[in-house]
Amino acid sequence: xxxxxxxxxxxxxxxxxxxxxxxxxxxxxxxxxxxxxxxxxxxxxxxxxxxxxxxxxxxxxxxxxxxxxxxxxxxxxxxxxxxxxxxxxxxxxxxxxxxxxxxxxxxxxxxxxxxxxxxxxxxxxxxxxxxxxxxxxxxxxxxxxxxxxxxxxxxxxxxxxxxxxxxxxxxxxxxxxxxxxxxxxxxxxxxxxxxxxxxxxxxxxxxxxxxxxxxxxxxxxxxxxxxxxxxxxxxxxxxxxxxxxxxxxxxxxxxxxxxxxxxxxxxxxxxxxxxxxxxxxxxxxxxxxxxxxxxxxxxxxxxxxxxxxxxxxxxxxxxxxxxxxxxxxxxxxxxxxxxxxxxxxxxxxxxxxxxxxxxxxxxxxxxxxxxxxxxxxxxxxxxxxxxxxxxxxxxxxxxxxxxxxxxxxxxxxxxxxxxxxxxxxxxxxxx
Numbered sequence: 001x002x003x004x005x006x007x008x009x010x011x012x013x014x015x016x017x018x019x020x021x022x023x024x025x026x027x028x029x030x031x032x033x034x035x036x037x038x039x040x041x042x043x044x045x046x047x048x049x050x051x052x053x054x055x056x057x058x059x060x061x062x063x064x065x066x067x068x069x070x071x072x073x074x075x076x077x078x079x080x081x082x083x084x085x086x087x088x089x090x091x092x093x094x095x096x097x098x099x100x101x102x103x104x105x106x107x108x109x110x111x112x113x114x115x116x117x118x119x120x121x122x123x124x125x126x127x128x129x130x131x132x133x134x135x136x137x138x139x140x141x142x143x144x145x146x147x148x149x150x151x152x153x154x155x156x157x158x159x160x161x162x163x164x165x166x167x168x169x170x171x172x173x174x175x176x177x178x179x180x181x182x183x184x185x186x187x188x189x190x191x192x193x194x195x196x197x198x199x200x201x202x203x204x205x206x207x208x209x210x211x212x213x214x215x216x217x218x219x220x221x222x223x224x225x226x227x228x229x230x231x232x233x234x235x236x237x238x239x240x241x242x243x244x245x246x247x248x249x250x251x252x253x254x255x256x257x258x259x260x261x262x263x264x265x266x267x268x269x270x271x272x273x274x275x276x277x278x279x280x281x282x283x284x285x286x287x288x289x290x291x292x293x294x295x296x297x298x299x300x301x302x303x304x305x306x307x308x309x310x311x312x313x314x315x316x317x318x319x320x321x322x323x324x325x326x327x328x329x330x331x332x333x334x335x336x337x338x339x340x341x342x343x344x345x346x347x348x349x350x351x352x353x354x355x356x357x358x359x360x361x362x363x364x365x366x367x368x369x370x371x372x373x374x375x376x377x378x379x380x381x382x383x384x385x386x387x388x389x390x391x392x393x394x395x396x397x398x399x400x401x402x403x404x405x406x407x408x409x410x411x412x413x414x415x416x417x418x419x420x421x422x423x424x425x426x427x428x429x430x431x
Contacts, residue, residue: 003126008413014283045201052236079350116378
């Protein structure tokens with residue numbers, strides 16, 4: 001419980017600082033946000049390498065993984081659809097019967113889809129649930145959830161910018177990575193102690209950034225952006241299991257996890273420190289939340305300021321005439337708060353489908369706990385909002401989405417406490 005409180009406190013502190021620092025400091029916002037982003041990617045890479053290292057695939061039971069993927073797809077699709085419909089009918093600047101209303105809303109609403117795997121895994125382990133069935137199941141669902149989000153972002157980008165070769169490159173890279181995880185599962189013998197894992201994570205993060213900035217020189221509007229989450233997870237899957245020095249003499253006969261090197265006190269301590277840093281950094285990566293109680297032109301200017309601050313290229317005006325846009329009314333903060341509450345409820349309600357599944361494997365309390373455990377959002381959802389801003393999608397819709405994401409972040413600790421209470425003192429152990 002103490003770790004959950006610490007992680008929650010760090011998330012909240014990071015979120016508060018992300019709004020205060022830009023307002024009181026004269027530093028280079030672009031440079032600051034870029035450094036924070038890289039550090040967050042490195043910490044996430046560290047966490048996901050450990051997750052992949054602990055991940056096992058039963059190749060004789062692939063049908064179960066297909067079912068898990070379908071369940072994860074619903075957990076990613078339902079929040080997205082619910083929020084998109086809400087945006088179209090209540091927040092879009094276009095009329096509901098116009099294609100642009102759906103195009104913008106479908107992209108912006110994708111922020112509600114991805115569960116933050118790094119936050120979730122760190123919190124569950126801190127709660128002492130690392131050896132339970134629920135952790136094993138959530139680990140699979142959360143990874144499939146994020147994978148599904150990345151895959152669906154590709155056709156959504158196509159709706160905005162058309163067919164681009166960069167999007168095909170992203171798909172090919174993802175398929176290659178998944179094949180490596182399958183083909184070389186826990187067979188590559190390289191060090192797994194924390195200095196090495198930190199080095200791997202930094203190398204992956206910097207490589208992803210290098211690819212991103214290099215591709216921007218070719219096409220600034222549609223760069224090649226590969227999320228750290230997947231390559232880090234795949235590397236962890238490929239690394240062969242290692243044993244601590246104290247038990248090397250019995251490594252051949254001991255059970256796989258009883259003498260694992262990551263279970264040593266030093267490795268656990270470093271992993272906790274990295275998770276703490278990650279929680280703080282996730283809060284710091286939140287974009288500034290701009291007040292929107294003004295006219296439409298003020299809102300648009302605020303969104304452009306955010307885009308420039310985060311070094312997001314502005315798209316050129318289309319040559320074809322744009323559809324008529326209804327004038328945006330002024331919106332009070334009481335209306336904004338109501339919209340934030342509704343969007344947050346809808347996005348979390350969409351994550352509840354897994355509670356109806358796995359009836360033969362767990363009690364209803366544990367199935368409900370699986371669904372609630374998928375509530376936490378974080379850096380991936382914030383990344384979707386940044387992408388939306390880069391395509392000039394702004395106004396109340398994006399600001400309310402940002403506030404909803406922030407509210408979910410604030411409630412992360414509460415979600416994990418609910419999970420722990422639901423499964424009780426005797427959770428189903430991992431098989």
